[in-house]
Amino acid sequence: MSTISERRERERAHRHQLIITAARELAESEGWEAVTTRRLAERVEYSQPVLYSHFNGKDAIVSAVALDGFTELAAHLRRARQSAPGPGQAALRAVCHAYLEFATERPALYQAMFILPTDLKFASSETPPALRAAFDEFVDCFDPDNRRRELYAEVTWSALHGMAVLSDSGRIPPEPQEERLDFLVTQITR
Amino acid sequence: MSTISERRERERAHRHQLIITAARELAESEGWEAVTTRRLAERVEYSQPVLYSHFNGKDAIVSAVALDGFTELAAHLRRARQSAPGPGQAALRAVCHAYLEFATERPALYQAMFILPTDLKFASSETPPALRAAFDEFVDCFDPDNRRRELYAEVTWSALHGMAVLSDSGRIPPEPQEERLDFLVTQITR
DNA sequence: ACGACATCCTAGCAATGCTTGGCATTCTGT
């Protein structure tokens, strides 16, 4: 095990991340339909087969982008929650607002995380920690004594996802989003 | 204008619908990724270009399937709502239950309506009446005096859509769906 | 210095959505 192979390893890891960020940037600037393996290869200045030496296929690349997205989302939600004191309506409102903000400001990333087909395992022990962490930010907005707080979090999350996706695709008008958010939080926290 | 051209017109309309139902059946039995223009053409026993003489492209075919879906959804929701007396929690509960039932029992159709890219115009004057009708079933569950019942309906719909799509893709466990539904309806109706 | 190995690219495959060109058949005007 020479230092040279270590350097190779480093370079390889670096290139791995390069592919992921290139895919993400391309998606964010031109949409996922513009992310083809050819364009992506060109962007990272390697040939197509190199992509496949790093990932099992295009879906795996999307999954990797999504995974990064979950990490960012978790951090974003955490910041929001900690801006409000303790569990309660204020915390939930902050987290929900941050969630919608994330979805509208990074639509391509959000798509990778929640809409596009990915290789990620969700409802299992293989659930990525980042996804669990993001979800927990919702859970932690409710009283720890509340036996059903996980369920509450699931419903809240579902509602936000629906609002994000339906308004982004123009199925509901986007303007009253804030008002919808207010109504949702008010009702959920009785 | 001979009767012959009328017959032609009829046959053409018939074939139009044939394409739509063939696309839907194919999607429902093997998923939308199996719906290719070639397989679809083979199924209706015409050549590919015939599809394009009826529709502007594949997306337009998906849109047509979705449109049929909205009609069915509206009828399904209406039946549910009328099984409960007047506006109120019971009506809303029935409609919400029917919505989730529709989504889980016709996943491919639901996908065409809400997830796949389509040509349909939503938040405009060109909104298909069937979609508006389905939406109104939610609105009619709330008190007519309620100034914000449209907003309530939007939030309810969003939550249901989120629950449907997140549980279908395995992002939240599917079992407690009924419990989530109960919680949602209870909170929304104060 | 040389064989073994890793790295990377050119070229190609099958499948996809969509279009072109031309062949029948049918309709229309005289």
Next chain:
DNA sequence: ACAGAATGCCAAGCATTGCTAGGATGTCGT
């Protein structure tokens, strides 16, 4: 009744997609 126009339809082809095979080039340990 019949030539020319219009229509309906299909075989074949185009460009693009995700993905892979095979070989060229360089690197490593000995």
